[in-house]
Amino acid sequence: MSDKKQTQTEASSPSEDKLITEFDNNCFINREVSHMLFNARVLEQSLDQRHPLLERLKFLLIFSSNMDEFFEVRIAKLKRQVLFGREIFGPDGLSPRATLRKLSEMCHAYVQKQYQILNDVLLPQLEKEDIYFIKREDWTKPQKEWIKGYFEKEVAPIISPIALDPSHPFPKLVNKSLNFIVTLKGKDAFGRESRMAIVPAPRSLPRLIKLPSDDENTRDEFVFLSAIIHEYVSHFFHGMKATGCYQFRVTRNSDLDVNEEEMEDIAAEVKGKLLNRRYGNAVRLEVVENCPQHIKDFLLEKYELTEKDLYETNGPVNLQRMFSVFGMLEKPQLEYPEFSPELPSSLDSTSNLFDSIKAQDYLLLHPYSSFNPVLDLLRQAANDPNVMSIKQTLYRVGHDSEIVNILVEAARRGKEVTVVVELRARFDEQENLWLASRLQEAGAVVCYGVVGYKTHAKMMMILRKEDGEYCRYIHLGTGNYHARNARLYTDYSLFSADKNLCEDVHNIFQQLTGMGKTLPMNSVFNAPFTLKKKILRLIDGEIEAAKSGKSARIIFKANSITEKEVIKRLYIASQAGVKIDLIIRGICVLRPGMPGISENITVQSIIGRFLEHTRAFYFENAENKVYASSADLMDRNLKNRVEVCFPILSPKLRDRVINDLMMFIEDEGQSWILDQHGDYRLITDKPNQKFVQQILLDKHCETAKAE
Structure with missing residues (x-):
């Protein structure tokens, strides 16, 4: 801990020698390896006894979900580069082929660890809390009778087995679907002697079934659908004998390859590509570990995969479907305690939010601050006869979004509603197509941003007529307009009526919905035009301050840092004596602590109850210090x-952000420190050490109490 403190409080003096400005491959960490190390830190949370038991299980399942997306997108991209001979090298110099080899080693080790944690740690501890996932060999006679009835009524009528023979070629199975390959003995009604068949598990069926309890047995007992199908698989092959049954799952390339140069209608293009996503090229095969080698070889051949793409599991192949268990349990003592986020009195639903925002800026930090003011401002705008127009960007909003409902109502009430919907938000494309249609049917103007550039900005602007003049009100955020995620992700929300900020937001909306040259900005930096240049210029300002003998410091809090020019400039700043603290939850290509290059840079990753999603930047010597x-x-x-x-x-709000950043830098409970070798270590695992997130909960949410 002392090394970290020293780096943060006293930067090395700038060298008299010329600063190094060119950096070789060894100065950078591989992007994909760093991504996998983040997934590993998530997995480690399932072992951390400072989290409640069911929350530890959630972390294990989140890891499984993260791994699915990692293969669907990142591994798939690398494989495509190798396949088509278009290998792109990152700043670390590692080729896609070499990266795939490294990732294969890491992924196999982490998957093995995942199932060891599940079977040897979590399941035994859950059983101590009367939560059981019962294996087939442990079913009691009454349980067998109930499960058989469930199979005959709910499962058997839906399943369609597929024989494998010349007239039934190997089927094209849906991405990440649960399937069984069955070995058979005997002849069917037509005299065919098929040795194998495929039994797909219907996606409409739950993967986890809760067994009925009674007065004598109050335990929470569950069985997997996979176990039920395995037990009764012979039912589907009358007169034949099933000699083996093995579950498997294939993961496919799920990244949409939209041809933006030739398409005429982005909505139609995305809609068409979505149909193909379920059947992209295979990138991973998961099978249960008792699957015979000849069957594994058979499946690998069918999917054109190699042994390095094969993952053997000691348990269900689709662990993330266990998420359904949390809706079937009532064990609050095994979960995080509930909390009520703070709500400034001047921003509650009974206040006139326009008057409040006109009087001063407000900055909320979700989830410690309520997301309701965002909804209430939009709701008041929809109902206010003086509001003329509403403009909003939408990236991810979630199912049955209240934001969308309010925008629909505003359009029906005759407001001029303009919504920029990003159709290419990964894995939310279908949802966004649907909400865009809803908005259009209500009379809103919907556009899809600019071809070639995803609209990731989080902006809302309301135009209101007051005393004969138009006044603008804005909301800007670091996170999506997603009410559910606002309880799970940390993000800043800024409400303002500042004329310069409002004019900048107006100009950005004009660029998104219309055409024309880049419009000048007063104080907002916007990508792809000025953001990178402004960040580099602000870093340069700290370099000049350090060279002139002033105190100089940079703090970045973000999800990831990979941009090579920014990293290079931070290396130069470190050499000049600028103290640099990077709070990077996920991917970090920058290598800290290298003597003579980055020894004034610290990198920490905070993993906890809430997903750290805020992006905030501090420059000690800038005119505007905080962004x-x-x-x-x-x-x-x-x-x-x-x-x-x-x-x-606002000086008050600026100081608050700086205080927030310092709290994260000083955290000793949830922080993982990155060293120059690319390894992360947890600062401490003291059982009574308070997390920074818990400190913020205690500070802002009075009802958040441990049970």
Whole structure:
């Protein structure tokens, strides 16, 4: 801990020698390896006894979900590069082929660890709390009778087995679907002697079934659908004998390859591509570990995969479907205690939010602060006869979004509603197509941003007529307009009527919905035009301050940092004596602590109850010292997306953000420190050490009490 403290309080003096400005491959960490290390830190939470038991299970399942997406997108991209001979090298110099080999080693080790944690740690501890996931061999006679009845009534009528023979070629199975390959003995009604068949598990059926309890047995007992199908698989092959049954799952490339140069209608293009996503090229095969080698070889051949793409599991192949268990349990003592987020009295639903925002700026930190003011401001705008128009960006909003409901109502009431919907928000494309249709049917103007650039900015602007003049009110955020995620993710929300900020937001909306040259900005930085240049210039300001003998410091809090030019400039700043603290939850390509290059840079990753999603930047010597942003410090955010980075102009709010950042830097409970070798270590695992997130809960949410 002392090394970290020293780096944060006293930077090395700038060298008299010329600063190093060119950096070789060894100065950078591989992007995909760093991504996998983040997934590993998530997995480690399932072992951390400071989290309640059911929350530890959630972390294990989140890891499983993260791994699915990692293979569907990142591994798939690398494989495509190798397949088509278009290998792109990252700043670390590792080729896609070499990266895939490294990732294969890491992924196999982490998956093995995942199932060891499940079977040897979590399941035994859950049983101590009377929560049981019962294996087939442990079913009691009454349980067998109930399960058989469930199978005959709910499962058997839906399943369609597929024989494998010349007239039934190997089927094209849906991405990540649960399937069984069955070995058979005997002949069917037509005299065919098929040796194998496929039994797909219907996606409409729950993967986890709760067994009935009674007065004598109050335990929470569950069985997996996979176990039920395995037990009764012979039912589907009358007169034949099933000699083996093995569950498997294939993961496919799920990244949409939209041809933006040739398409005429982005909505139609995305809709068409979504149909193909379920059947992309295979990138991973999961099978149960008792599957015979010849069957594994058979499946690998069918999916054109190698042994390195094969993952053997000691348990269900689709662990994330266990998430359904949380809706079937009533064990509050095994979960995080409930909390009520704070709500400033001047922003409650009974206040006139326009008057409140006109009087001063407000900055909320979700989830410690309620998301309701965002909804209430929009709701008041929809009902206010003086409001003329509403403009909003939508990236991810969730199912049955209250935001969308209010916008629909506003349009029906005759407001001029303009919504920029990003159809290419990964894995939310279908939902966004549907909500865009809803908005259009209500009379809203819907556009899909700019071809080639995802609209990732989080902006809302309301135009209101007051005393004969138009007044603008804005909301800017670091996170999505997603009410559920606002309880799970940390994000800043800024409400303002500042004329310069409002004019900037107006100009960005004009660029998104219309055409024309880049419009000048007063104080907002926007990608892809000015954001990267402004960040580099602000870093340069700290370099000059350090060279002149002034105190100089940079603090970045973001999800990821991969942009090479920004990293290089931070290396130069470190050499000049600038103290640099990076709070990077996920991917970090920058290598801290390298003597003579980055020894004044510390990197920490905070993993906890809430997903750290705020993007905030601090420059000690800048005119505007603090900024919040929708953008991470990644190539895609700074070059290929529409993003906004906005200053926190109020001295009071600015100081609050700085205090928040310092709390994260000083955290000793949830922080993982990155060293120059690319390894992360947890600062401490003291059982009574308070997490920074818990400190913020205690500070802002009075009802958050441990049970």
